[in-house]
Amino acid sequence: MCGIAGVFHRDPQKPIDSQVLVNMAAIQYHRGPDNFGYSNPPGLGVGMSHARLSIIDLNEERGRQPLVSKDQNYYLVHNGEFYDFQKIRSGLVSKGARFATKSDSEIILHLYPRYGLEKTLDYLRGEFAFALYAKNDDHMYLVRDRFGVKPLYWTETEDGIVYGSELKVLFAHPSVKRKLSAAGTYHQLIQVTVPGSTAFDGIHQVLPGHFIKIKRKNGQLTVTNKKYWDIDFPVAGEYVNHKDESHYVEGVREQLLEAVQHRLQADVPVGCYLSGGIDSCSILGLSAAARQDPVKAFTIGFDSEAYDETPIAREMAEMTEADQLVLTLSADDLYKNFSRTIWHTERTIYNTLAVAKLLMSETVQKNNYKVVLTGEGSDELFAGYPAFRKDMFLYGLDSLPASLRNEWQSSLEESNSLFRGAMLPREDFNSVAMSEVVGFTPTCLQNWLHCDSFAMKLLNPQWRDDLKNYDAGAAIAQTFDRDQLDGRHPLDKAQYVWIKTMLEGQILTWGGDRVDMANSMEARPAFLDHHLAKFATTVPPQLRIKGATEKYVLREAMKGLLPETLYKRQKFAFMAPPAHTDTKKWKMLMNLTDEFASKEKVEAAGLLDYDGIRALIDGHEDPSMDRDTKVQLDAVLNHVLGVQLLHHHFVEQDLPKLAQQRADELGWKAAS
Template identity: 30%
Template sequence: MCGIAGWVDYDRDLTRDGETARAMTRTMALRGPDAEGLWIESHVALGHRRLAVIDLEGGAQPMSEGPVTLVYSGETYNFRELRRELESHGHRFRTRSDTEVVLRAYLRWGADLVEHLNGMYAFALWDRRTEELLLVRDRMGIKPLYYAPTRHGVLFGSEPKAILANPLFGPRLRDEGLFELLTTAKTPGHAVFDGMYEVEPGHVVRVSRDGLTDRRYWALTAREHTDGIPRTVRRVRELLEDIVARQLISDVPLCTLLSGGLDSSALTALADRALGIGTVRSFAVDFTDEGGGFVPDAVRDTPDTPYVHDVAKHVGSHHTDVVLGSESLASPEAVESVLRARDLPGGGDMDTSLYLLFAEIRRHSTVALSGESADEIFGGYRWFHDPAAVAAEAFPWLRGLGGTMDLVDRDLDRRAGAYLTERYHEAIDEVPRLPGEDGAERRMREICHLHLTRMVRLLLDRKDRMSMAVGLEVRVPFCDHRLVEYVFNTPWAYKTYDGREKSLLRGATSDLLPESVVRRRKSPYPATQDPGYERAVRERLSGILADPNAPVRPYLDEKAARAVLRRPIGRASLQQNRTAMERIVGLNDWLTAYRPEHI
């Protein structure tokens, strides 16, 4: 998997700046605990930290061939087919790694190599013939890549911390960066810090002496869907079987993340079938509970554990429950680790539980398959099926998610709301459409597109940071662009043909699953219901209100915050009250640690 960092400066001899380049690279140590590499030429420094997954001996980086040097993060799942094709064109390989395949693909096809890749990746490639740097990101944005233009070049890295480690860049925050932190819709390319950007999914950024150019090589398009429902279901199954088989390639121990929902259960069953019955390992998160057992809330009807155990028994997986208590979820060590992993405010127990789950998994496996993104692709969230959410001229998930906005200053709330409305209309303008789509079908295409280009990126970022912070590679089969393209263009009636959510996925995989999971209603990633955790969050918010120097205070509606603290601790209010408190506390932690200048 790995982490990359680098620096291009056409007006500076970077061979004299090795320590700075090394410091940038070492910020990626958690992403790549197995090895470090640094390559410097007069105007370019490329750094790499490696998590060895394929070709443990031969995949060292930076990797050079002729005039080209590459630092690469991710996996190219079709590298074996590409290798055979490149060999037919006369290329001879020194390693078994997918990194060398990507390098030689560039030598064959130039920047058009991106058209040939299937995978999750972010990489930087320097061509000394033209003195140009390419920054490339996968189609769905599974792997991160940030950059900051400088006067004479660019700084880049897998995470903001690599750029922040260079003295040329200081943390600054404009209002729109603050709005990005307060809202739940990720603007493509926006990196919160002023002057820093993300390479957008499906884009190539080219850096030369003439400056930077940005080219999009992939986007969702509207195509007529001509398959009937039975053929569509079969095609989804065919794609999933091929995708899972590709993503099981690994030279290190591999497992699945299992929640007992349709998505992760289907992947676990498919992986077990591909590996051999009773071979796959699976892991699930669960929580201790001081409060007397699970209570249904606004978004979760049932606890995960009974369904997890049904699947594990049904497929015969070697299963482990990772049980977390409120003490560990609220521990300063876990909170600090999440903050430093994200370089952004943490998301409360949803982040710390994921981090702690991954830390435990890493003791046994280096690679995990996750069901992330199936809800965005197949229409799983409840608000997809809520007429009011669908009709609203707003991001539909805002009806289902609590947020920071409940506790921020009213004027800031108003301005952030206006910013969010503007971003929503920009997103709607991007949606591809077919001629003649009726109102309902057109609207559901818009809803699906919003999820696949905005919401899913929030979740993929969280998954990447929490997993790579412990050196775990998490693969997301549902983000294979072939599946995304195919399902995006199926009519909404197909996605709900059995009268329920995610009909196509259920129809494609129900033969692999226990009946309990086939019947189960969508339940999102779990949150602890232990009142001990909420008490810990309340104590931290009380501390902020008692501290006149707390950096979040200028942004806080203190009256609203005190009112929330007066409310009794109760599970019914978990979604709104606790989420709002968690995010204010997280924002305060971030402002304290990173000290951005608000300009």
């Protein structure tokens, strides 16, 4: 797990500043503190750099990147892990390949010349982002894994393309402009972003399951975007002849165990994140079964009993004889580290769970662990979120008596009352454009699209006028592949939309890679193994949600590993207590708002409307406001603070200068 960076010039003869490449590695030192490397051979117009976190092949020199093929025709920088690479490597050796390192990364340099990129990607299993330059074709490829576990950003400058693992890496390059856009800022305020976009003007993400091909010819660059993988649910009629229930239960158990076993492979110790949910408890149970020694389990606790899952996590740890460490967090911990968290997430956050996750990864690092297995992806594949059950009850159970459907709906609302205004909408909302593409507006997006009435009033007047006809639902929906939606069951559609929006844009960014790698810690989400995902799509909807029970097939597959209380428990959304639930938390949020969103700072940034912010705060402090609205406005206020912090960190600061200072502090210098 590492950080990558690079440039690709239109003019191959234009020199690339070596120290700039080093600085781009230095500003992401947290992603790879073990060593760095760079390459910018003359006459190619290509520069690459790399900050390394050593997990496979710990030899400092042998594993240094960029990697260059023996014939110097291919150049590679890679972030992430390729599982089962030993098997691939053995097959390549039998065909005459000769490897220079023991790194998993090097398989790309041998697969690509033999099979081309798309066939190469079929071989790859894991979480990854990489850049590959092929000198013979004069092409650069930017590639991102299937679900978007690993980030990869790019932009175009006057000289060419600049790319990197984080926004700050691009901003360390002096030619990259740093400016928030109207639509980008608006989407930060409503939580859900347009896939492939960022808050910043002209800065893009490589989409999950896609690669960018950059072709250079006669001083011109042609950029094409191609999908190589997608989550593919069967059309609804194909579920009719499904197999016996035991086939799916046993299949999930087998596939998940294999995914866990692959992710336990490392040349450093591997631990597990453990909450009170089925997902992480399943991962811990399988890890404990696959290992001879006790597993180190890391648990986040909160000082609010209503949101704390520590008791069930302790029960699971005791059951598996895990060595558990519990980090209990308070308002002081969460809001004192809010600004630092935004520096790493590079997008706004609606809940301080992101801060909690950052503090946990820091604890993992202090305990000398670099790798943990996590439960992310389970809810996406097996329909665990309350929003999925609501969509199933509304659209996927036409043959069920209305009375029973209403009973299950009432049970869902009651058990998730804490999360209305966040995980569930406070009231139904329909996006005409979204419904036209999907067939309905998935519940997971309703709350955030409904924030429009708050968010527009918060933008500066000029942007508000510019966006008066803007349709966020339409902008998001037009990025979906209709071929993956047409003819699908409503539950499949809801899961597809979540995977394309909330999973990549939220859970895997501010809830995953960005706050984990902030402390040089690699998280491995076993549920997002694409072999397991392929099998999960074949599980009929009525076995993912059976009656009122979510994740039914997973529960049955893991039944022998789980405490009975957890096996029988409904999904409980994992989030930190909102600010309004605690006087101290609210006061600390207001203190931060006074510091970063004062009238002077808001007007200087020119992004938001200070009067709109004050009206929002005054309304939130109205004692007659209902709890669901307070939950939603808590999220919006966190986004307001986040927008101002994005400007503070990435526009006000001189990022090229900061990157140079970081390189000087580390002693990372280009060769003279």
